[in-house]
Amino acid sequence: MKIFWRRLLGKSLRSDLLKSLKYGVLGLGDSSYSKFNFAAKKLNKRLAQLGGKELLPIGLADDQHNLGIDAVADPWIKKLWEEIANVFKISIEDKIQENLIIEKYRVSILNKRDLYTSRLLMSSDRWIIRHPDKLDHLYEKEREVNVNIKIGSIIENVRTTSEDYFQDVRLINILLPFNIKYDPGDIIYIRPKNSMEQVNRFFKILHENNVELYSDTMVVITKKEIKVPFVLQQCLTLETIVEQYWDLNFKPRRSTMHILSLISENELEKEKLCEFASPSGQEELYDYINRPRRNILEVLADFPYTTSKINIGVLFEILSPIRPRPYSIASSSKTTPDRIQILVAVVEFKTRLLEPRFGLCSKWLSSLKENNTVVFWFQKGTFRFEDNKPMILIGPGTGVAPLRSFLLEKATEERDLKECALFFGCRNRDKDYHCREDFERLSRENNLKVFCAFSRDQNYKM
Numbered sequence: 001m002k003i004f005w006r007r008l009l010g011k012s013l014r015s016d017l018l019k020s021l022k023y024g025v026l027g028l029g030d031s032s033y034s035k036f037n038f039a040a041k042k043l044n045k046r047l048a049q050l051g052g053k054e055l056l057p058i059g060l061a062d063d064q065h066n067l068g069i070d071a072v073a074d075p076w077i078k079k080l081w082e083e084i085a086n087v088f089k090i091s092i093e094d095k096i097q098e099n100l101i102i103e104k105y106r107v108s109i110l111n112k113r114d115l116y117t118s119r120l121l122m123s124s125d126r127w128i129i130r131h132p133d134k135l136d137h138l139y140e141k142e143r144e145v146n147v148n149i150k151i152g153s154i155i156e157n158v159r160t161t162s163e164d165y166f167q168d169v170r171l172i173n174i175l176l177p178f179n180i181k182y183d184p185g186d187i188i189y190i191r192p193k194n195s196m197e198q199v200n201r202f203f204k205i206l207h208e209n210n211v212e213l214y215s216d217t218m219v220v221i222t223k224k225e226i227k228v229p230f231v232l233q234q235c236l237t238l239e240t241i242v243e244q245y246w247d248l249n250f251k252p253r254r255s256t257m258h259i260l261s262l263i264s265e266n267e268l269e270k271e272k273l274c275e276f277a278s279p280s281g282q283e284e285l286y287d288y289i290n291r292p293r294r295n296i297l298e299v300l301a302d303f304p305y306t307t308s309k310i311n312i313g314v315l316f317e318i319l320s321p322i323r324p325r326p327y328s329i330a331s332s333s334k335t336t337p338d339r340i341q342i343l344v345a346v347v348e349f350k351t352r353l354l355e356p357r358f359g360l361c362s363k364w365l366s367s368l369k370e371n372n373t374v375v376f377w378f379q380k381g382t383f384r385f386e387d388n389k390p391m392i393l394i395g396p397g398t399g400v401a402p403l404r405s406f407l408l409e410k411a412t413e414e415r416d417l418k419e420c421a422l423f424f425g426c427r428n429r430d431k432d433y434h435c436r437e438d439f440e441r442l443s444r445e446n447n448l449k450v451f452c453a454f455s456r457d458q459n460y461k462m
């Protein structure tokens with residue numbers, strides 16, 4: 001991305017360089033950010049400066065809109081097709097048919113005999129001969145192509161809020177495979193898994209609707225429309241895919257409803273799904289999915305006749321991969337070079353649905369026990385601390401994590417922290433003052449100035 005921008009913004013580029021380019025830019029932004037759709041606007045302007053011709057005005061989609069990005073994206077895409085049809089003098093009906101499922105991959109189920117009697121050629125020309133047990137870490141395979149992927153093991157997983165406090169926050173101590181240098185402000189990306197409870201629920205819904213897919217069903221995925229992600233280029237049990245690849249907490253989108261409507265043969269369910277997939281049904285879809293934060297499993301349970309038509313290929317179309325989650329590092333590699341600590345707020349909240357909602361990664365992290373392992377990688381943070389300058393550090397709640405990293409590091413290097421002032425805020429001194437002992441010790445032994453605001457330690461809210 002950086003290279004693309006550097007080249008595109010090059011000062012020596014001729015102003016007619018892109019004179020034969022016709023283009024359209026659709027920005028997917030969020031107007032709660034001060035630079036709303038900044039990248040899209042900049043791209044649109046630069047392409048014009050280099051002689052490109054706008055096929056249609058820039059679309060500025062806004063995630064804050066009640067209908068989400070669709071409010072702008074839908075009419076914009078429709079107009080784009082009209083313009084393309086104009087340029088190529090084709091009829092608009094010649095464009096991709098919308099009532100077909102265009103499957104990303106070719107997915108096949110391997111029976112045990114195939115596995116033992118034949119060897120299977122994958123698209124990447126790799127021969128698979130190993131019996132696919134349930135893998136501990138699907139993403140461990142990424143280490144073959146990415147040296148940055150690490151596997152660490154849990155040393156400690158300690159709650160930093162009192163047991164009677166509503167929120168569970170964890171200080172998680174992870175042992176690194178070897179000493180690694182990292183800096184305050186750096187983050188780690190973690191690959192979470194679905195809980196076994198969710199995995200069992202997934203199979204239960206399939207079986208209740210007579211879908212014959214099981215945890216030990218062996219699946220082989222090869223390229224069809226797009227390249228198969230590296231970790232899926234191996235024979236896997238469905239359980240591994242369900243537990244570690246698909247996000248079972250995923251909130252179905254309009255496109256999910258569209259695919260389900262295409263496989264549905266039940267009149268009532270199909271009608272409802274078509275409505276959810278239509279432009280006019282978006283407010284209703286928002287009420288059904290986004291407001292209560294319904295997940296894909298609940299939707300499949302709500303549409304049993306449609307679910308009964310699901311096959312392995314469709315699952316790859318309606319389910320999304322689990323995204324890795326970033327966490328600020330709360331420790332210093334100067335004091336603990338063989339480990340990292342992160343401070344994780346466990347996301348759990350109620351909606352109008354009976355069952356509480358939870359955050360996929362934070363809930364999974366909170367369940368980890370000593371010696372359990374995690375797949376992660378480091379990323380340089382954009383949050384940089386200047387050396388040798390007095391510092392005012394403001395970080396309430398888990399926002400204090402990178403500040404703790406910085407203060408622990410500085411205390412090891414310089415000992416004296418009298419030039420640093422930490423402003424921390426939470427509800428109660430005795431309930432959710434994370435890493436209190438550390439900050440009190442740094443104050444006592446290293447002269448750190450600590451200012452705390454406890455908003456609910458008195459009768460009035462501060």
Ligand SMILES: Cc1cc2nc3c(=O)[nH]c(=O)nc-3n(C[C@H](O)[C@H](O)[C@H](O)COP(=O)(O)OP(=O)(O)OC[C@H]3O[C@@H](n4cnc5c(N)ncnc54)[C@H](O)[C@@H]3O)c2cc1C
Nearest residue numbers: 325326327328343344345347349359360361362363398401
């Ligand atoms: C650079 C960076 C650093 C970060 N550092 C930290 C850190 O140090 N510590 C930390 O705890 N997190 C940190 N995060 C956040 C972290 O990456 C995850 O987003 C967070 O843990 C939630 O992930 P999850 O998988 O548990 O929840 P998800 O499954 O992703 O669900 C979270 C979603 O739930 C919804 N939600 C949450 N609470 C409510 C509510 N009360 N009502 C309605 N909806 C709600 C929100 O829409 C939210 O998007 C950081 C994020 C970034 C970008």
Ligand SMILES: Cc1cc2nc3c(=O)[nH]c(=O)nc-3n(C[C@H](O)[C@H](O)[C@H](O)COP(=O)(O)O)c2cc1C
Nearest residue numbers: 028029030031032033034035036037038039062063
């Ligand atoms: C770290 C971060 C920075 C973002 N910065 C901007 C921004 O500057 N301008 C903007 O319009 N949207 C910004 N967004 C919003 C995204 O473009 C996107 O609309 C939003 O994240 C919703 O899409 P998603 O559901 O795929 O995350 C940002 C999002 C994130 C996570």
